Amino acid sequence: xxxxxxNRATAAAILPLVGGARNIDSIAHCMTxxxxxxxxxxxxxxxxxxxxxxxxxxxxDDTYQIVLGPGTVAxxxxxxxxxxxxxxxxxxxxxxxxxDRGAELKAARKQRNATxxxxxxxxxxxxxxxxxxxxxxxxxxxxLNGLLVNLGWLTGVTPALAxxxxxxxxxxxxxxxxxxxxxxxxxxxLGGAVASIIxxxxxxxxxxxxxxxxxGQGGVLGALGAALLAVYVERWCRNxxxxxxxxxxxxxxxxxxxxxxxxxxxxxxxxxxVTLYGLMFLAGEVSTGIxxxxxxxxDNTGAFAGLVLGGLFxxxxxxxxxxxxxxxxTTLIEQQGYTVLLPxxxxxxxxxxxxxxxxxxxxxxxxxxxxxIKSALPAGFLGVGEPLIYxxxxxxxxxxxxxxxxxxxxxxxxxxxxxLGDKVGSTAIGPSGWALFPLLQGNHGLGTTAAxxxxxxxxxxxxxxxxxxxxxxxxxxxxxxNAAPAPTEPATPKAMEPARS
Numbered sequence: 428x429x430x431x432x433x434n435r436a437t438a439a440a441i442l443p444l445v446g447g448a449r450n451i452d453s454i455a456h457c458m459t460x461x462x463x464x465x466x467x468x469x470x471x472x473x474x475x476x477x478x479x480x481x482x483x484x485x486x487x488d489d490t491y492q493i494v495l496g497p498g499t500v501a502x503x504x505x506x507x508x509x510x511x512x513x514x515x516x517x518x519x520x521x522x523x524x525x526x527d528r529g530a531e532l533k534a535a536r537k538q539r540n541a542t543x544x545x546x547x548x549x550x551x552x553x554x555x556x557x558x559x560x561x562x563x564x565x566x567x568x569x570x571l572n573g574l575l576v577n578l579g580w581l582t583g584v585t586p587a588l589a590x591x592x593x594x595x596x597x598x599x600x601x602x603x604x605x606x607x608x609x610x611x612x613x614x615x616x617l618g619g620a621v622a623s624i625i626x627x628x629x630x631x632x633x634x635x636x637x638x639x640x641x642x643g644q645g646g647v648l649g650a651l652g653a654a655l656l657a658v659y660v661e662r663w664c665r666n667x668x669x670x671x672x673x674x675x676x677x678x679x680x681x682x683x684x685x686x687x688x689x690x691x692x693x694x695x696x697x698x699x700x701v702t703l704y705g706l707m708f709l710a711g712e713v714s715t716g717i718x719x720x721x722x723x724x725x726d727n728t729g730a731f732a733g734l735v736l737g738g739l740f741x742x743x744x745x746x747x748x749x750x751x752x753x754x755x756x757t758t759l760i761e762q763q764g765y766t767v768l769l770p771x772x773x774x775x776x777x778x779x780x781x782x783x784x785x786x787x788x789x790x791x792x793x794x795x796x797x798x799x800i801k802s803a804l805p806a807g808f809l810g811v812g813e814p815l816i817y818x819x820x821x822x823x824x825x826x827x828x829x830x831x832x833x834x835x836x837x838x839x840x841x842x843x844x845x846x847l848g849d850k851v852g853s854t855a856i857g858p859s860g861w862a863l864f865p866l867l868q869g870n871h872g873l874g875t876t877a878a879x880x881x882x883x884x885x886x887x888x889x890x891x892x893x894x895x896x897x898x899x900x901x902x903x904x905x906x907x908x909n910a911a912p913a914p915t916e917p918a919t920p921k922a923m924e925p926a927r928s
Contacts, residue, residue, distance in 0.1 A: 434499075435510070437503050438477050438506040438509075439506075440481075441766040444479075445471050445472075446465065446470030446471060447470075447514065448510075449466075449515065450465055451464065451466070451468050451511055452464035453490070457492070459483075459494055459495065459497050460492040460500060461493040461495055461501055461504055462491070462492050463490055463493070473806045475479060481503070482494065483496055489634055513522070524921050546747065549750060550611070551651075552750035554610050554651065555603070555856075557606060558599065558606070558757075561595050562760070562854075563855045563857055563858065563866070565591070565594075566592075566866045567855075567866060569854050569868075570854060570865055570873075571588065573873070574866065587722060596760070596761060597643075599625060599650075599757070600643070600646060600650035601623045601626065601650070603647045603757075604619045604621055604651070604654035605618050605624075607650070609659045611654075612662075613661050613662070614691075614692045617657050618653075618658065620657075621654055621656070624699050625646070625650055625702065628642050630642055633703055635705075635707070640708070643706070645709070645711045646761045647753060647761060648713055649707050649709075651754070653699075656698045657694050658695045661690060661694045662670070664690040681693075687754060715760075717759065718762045721755075725845040725850070729847070731842070733838035733840070735773065736771045736772055736838050736842075737835045737836070737842075738831050738834055740838075741778075741779070752772075756856045759858070760855070763852070765869070766852055766856065769853040770841055770867070770883065772859075773859040774833075774835075774836075774840075774841065774859060774887045775812070775834035775838075776807065776812045776832045777837045777884045777887025778830040778835070778836070778887045778891035779815045781887060781888040781890065781894075782826050784800075784804070785892045786899070787894065788896065789895075789909075792909040792910075793909055799818050803819070808861050809860045809861055810858055810863065811860075823904070825900065825901070826906075829895040829898055829899045831892035833887045833892070834891070836886050836887060836889075836890035837883040837884060837886045837888075839886075840882055840883045841882075841883040844879045850876075851867065852881050853867050854868050863880070863902075864877060
């Protein structure tokens with residue numbers, strides 16, 4: 428037998444006796460020993476290994492060491508590594524391996540997203556995300572109240588429900604200001620105090636640029652800007668030292684003894700004047716533009732806009748850019764009572780669900796992956812897509828694209844009806860999938876709104892399924908996904924014998 432064939436034969440004999448390629452974490456060698464990192468020591472067949480002519484002994488330390496002797500190990504190790512790699516490529520992908528691959532992709536995405544702009548977007552998201560529970564609770568109560576009013580039931584209770592549902596939204600600017608100052612290192616209550624100017628009824632007596640201000644003008648965007656300004660004024664007074672942090676230099680422009688009186692006063696006064704005579708007007712124009720822009724987009728290009736938004740939302744999530752939509756959603760809810768964008772974006776999750784069902788049917792022999800899909804699907808139906816994204820579609824590659832196609836189709840469906848005059852909106856942000864039904868609201872009855880949203884979900888499910896089933900896999904990837912796992916014989920651990928020199 429040729430030397431290279433002999434070395435390969437030795438490697439081929441050793442590999443199944445250590446549990447196969449899937450049982451190996453690492454491969455290395457020293458002068459005399461092949462050193463293996465093993466996942467499960469119990470799968471090793473010690474006696475069979477020691478019976479191989481080329482094996483001089485086995486030693487167990489931090490790694491499992493097979494003694495082959497000088498010279499031999501340097502020739503067998505490359506052959507062993509090549510065989511392990513070849514066997515691994517022929518093994519079916521397990522759910523654990525897909526999850527690991529998804530975790531690697533998620534970590535790589537997180538590293539790519541560590542840019543100053545995306546860091547700023549995350550800080551903006553940190554302002555609004557804590558408000559979501561209140562938005563959801565008040566949104567559901569508003570929907571319930573609307574249903575009771577339409578049915579003419581409990582007329583003595585509906586005014587109370589309206590007050591409960593509307594109270595938070597009437598003061599949301601204050602909470603945004605509080606969270607903004609907290610996030611950017613200012614005193615939270617000062618941020619809330621400046622933002623409260625926006626919703627104070629007395630602003631109706633003030634005229635700016637020839638226009639009388641209206642309470643709430645500028646909304647959450649104005650509150651965000653006002654609180655940011657308050658943070659910078661406060662820092663200016665303290666010469667860059669944030670409250671509660673160690674002083675890195677002399678106290679600053681305001682003497683320390685007067686800080687408790689002067690700094691809050693200047694912060695509220697300067698920020699308040701700028702808010703009244705500048706920010707409220709500017710933020711009001713921007714907020715109005717956002718509302719008109721969203722309505723124009725869906726009224727005139729509904730199907731196309733829905734296709735683009737539904738299809739690109741998941742890539743936006745991967746890039747971390749979806750956080751820029753949170754203030755837009757909140758502005759629309761504040762202006763119109765609901766956001767028309769969220770139901771369209773929710774179709775991306777429907778595409779993921781349809782994709783996962785197709786993968787489940789195509790991966791008939793991959794029980795590990797099928798188990799993962801079965802456990803993740805209920806959450807997917809309720810709009811929690813991360814388990815399906817990072818555990819199934821994204822690691823597989825092409826199914827992630829076909830899932831986006833399903834989302835695009837569902838978005839186009841909802842957008843088409845918006846263009847025809849039937850708007851579908853959500854009174855809160857956060858939920859998606861079936862969980863969004865209690866929050867639905869539109870310009871027509873709840874039944875029509877729910878039917879359109881349900882039609883969008885079904886379209887997303889169906890197109891995501893068909894696109895993935897027929898176009899989600901190459902012939903080779905489907906073969907790899909369903910490859911029969913290599914059988915491994917149970918091994919009885921034996922006592923180690925010392926290596927022979």
